[in-house]
Amino acid sequence: MKSLPINDAFKKLSQRVIWFEPPEQALRDPVRFIAYAMTYATFDDMQCIRGQVTDDELREVLAKAPPGIIDPRSWAYWHVILGQFPPPTMPVRKL
Secondary structure, eight states: OOOOOOSHHHHHHHHHHSTTSOHHHHTTSHHHHHHHHHHHOOHHHHHHHHTTSOHHHHHHHHHHOOTTTSOHHHHHHHHHHTTOOSOOOOOOOOO
């Protein structure tokens, strides 16, 4: 997946989505960042992200999402939005 721009819009977005990290660190891993956004971002936030990434890249995020970031409701929603129904089993943490 390509990297996301580190501009003012994405820095502000990252402060709302991954509030516990500096924006530059949060945006360093686009798959992880978008996985958090799929759970916590607003509609307008996702419109900003979707202006930079394709639906195929969003499907890639779902395929590579780290366990424990996307909640079950968001997991189902994004799979339906991206034409992947029924959604596969969510990623599970391995202890």
